[in-house]
Amino acid sequence: MKARTLRRHFKESLKSLARNGWMTFASASAVTVTLILVGVFFVIMMNLNKVATTLEEEVEIRVHIDVAANEQDRKVLERKIEHIPEVKTVQFSPKEKELNNMIESFGEDGEAFKLFEQDNPLNDVLVVKTKNPTDTMNVAKKIEKMNYAAKVKYGQGKIEKLFSVINFSRNVGLVLIVGLLFTAMFLISNTIKITIMARRKEIEIMRLVGATNSFIRWPFFLEGLWLGILGAILPIILISTSYRYVYDYLEPKLRGNFMELLEFNPFVFQVSGLLLLMGALIGIWGSLMSVRKFLKV
Template identity: 40%
Template sequence: MKFNGFRHLREGAKGLVRNGWMTFASVSAVTVTLLLVGIFAMLMFNVNKISDNVEKDVEIQVFVEREADQTKIDSVGDSLKQLPGVASVRYSSKEEELDRFKEQLGEGSEAYRSVEKDNPLHDRYIVKATSPKETETLANSIEKMENIDSVEYGKAYVKKMFNFLEGVRIGGIIL
């Protein structure tokens, strides 16, 4: 028995040459299909990564009453850390807030000079939820605590943002 493996390769090459346009069309169709699948996969990975980053950046700003003394401020911080669904709590004093205000406006500004004499800013806690979707529930429970002046978390935008990101993810899966 004689091995004729090269005969099959030779016949295949002749077929490719004889049907050049069909070969070109099939190779082009496969290339375009793989390219489109690759582009959509890359877009979906990027959209998911951006969505995750945006969701992780959602934070609740808790402003302590201005009249609160240091023991009340510390008790607010301890209470925040004990709430279920809290991932992290960071404290920023009135003085740190004034320094941040100064950096944003500059020392020479009229607004800074008026604030510098009597610091009207609040002590502030920055709270992050374990799950970004629990932000609204967590903020509502924080508002009910004692010695809290106000709670801000972008209420008007957070829910819309989560719905939009979920829609983008579902649209990407469909595509």
């Protein structure tokens, strides 16, 4: 396409937006409302996913070594666990460290446990992490059958429920976002279709004088692009401002906790770019779907 023709299409698309002010406003508003909903859901789901991922990373198997096992027995057990394909890491935690951790976890009340420093009743422990957190249950069952594995703990019952809730939340969030995007496409397509129907005579005249489908389609293609970009501006501003406020308010309160929010930068800029891209694609798709029926021979 020649540069002069492309400039002509740009001018025509902008003039059309100005001539059809109310329809432009209606189309851009439909994009705006939908992208606000999509943006809010996306921000919430991404932060929930971070919390879920952090929780998954905290899942571990604690293998209490039999008190009858010697150093060689412990190393043999450790090597066997390391050879399980799903296992990522195995760390040895001596019973002295386990006792110190218990004392620290109880704070002031933990002082009472110092009485056991001379005669420590705890077991040495192997802390096992899997490559995929969902493999925790299967790996734990394999370890239970090994010699000198006196007790295997991994939060049985609670872990299964945790993974179930996490998967359910992720699936629901994905379905909602996809549903909102299809709703947006439907709204934009119908709104732009009304605009194009009002200009069907213009399209018919252009076809009669020999204009190609591509020549007719380009201004509408660009109109859809502008509508999508215009509709994305307000959601980007609202979501960026709101997330900055929420992040500044909650981040200090959650610091040091597993429920940390995604950092403002670069997360908000990534969301902004995604919303802009979504708006542009939705606008283009709506325009192309609407003008297609008028270009059929």
